[in-house]
Amino acid sequence: MNVTSLLFWGALLAIGVSDAQRHRIPNKMVLLLMLITVCHLFVYGITQWSDHLLGGLLAFFVSLLFYWKRAMAAGDVKLLFVVGLWLGLDQLAGASAYIILAGGVIGCFYLVQFLALSGISWQHNVKSYYYQRVSYKFQYHTKLVIPFAPAVVIGLASYYYLH
Template identity: 40%
Template sequence: MFYVISLICACTCISILDARFRRITNMSVLGLMALQCSLLIKSEIYLESALLVLTVGFVLFWRRWIAAGDIKLASVLALALPLSQLPMAATLMGLAGGLVSLFYLMLNHWFPNRKKRQVGIPYGVAISLGFCLVIVVHQVPLLLKA
């Protein structure tokens, strides 16, 4: 249970920083990776999932569709999921991204004169939401067995 709570706290901090500064730092991703590697139950680290997300992410980054910090965050979170869970994580991430985008559109519509700090959508929030939901659902049965 400590892993789940720690993961949610770490992803919340990263999401707040991304929403505020539109930047996911290497140090925050390294800290999350240390958490993943040290606290995952029964050493259930899925390198193939992380490498797949990283490879697809490089293509998306090359096309300028996503930022490098977002790719690193998604890759580190994918360490906790088997390949069979990645489509669900990607689906939830996309839905969360739509909600975050809608929120920013409404915010700009309701407060057109507000000082805009950054342009773009903080997609780290959507990545954290989508992946954390699937990770929690995947890890809770393992926690109950242990």
């Protein structure tokens, strides 16, 4: 592991912790991560710049669709652009599968915690959810917010560990 990889993982870990604690990804940290990524690509002579740029753009535009649907925050979109730039197009699909899987596992844990802390029975939550989907008049005001940066960190680490 080289110096820029260590810096990348350190900055990515700091972003994941920040998002888990405050539900916010600092722009300065994402910018630092992007500078580390660009330095890594320059220093280690990556010849396929177009592959990395296309990976970043694909990750950005796919996550932008989720942002428009209000399923993802703006910080997550910027973070996924940098991760796509780091990975390149050829590794993006495999890493995305691990990131999505990690997001699902983390989402299940957050859902269980949310239901346990809500003080409302499981049956009532399920009925309210289905009633909300059927009736446009009913509004379920409590939203479950799940930070996505920890899923990116865990998914990317799993991808690198297993490949």
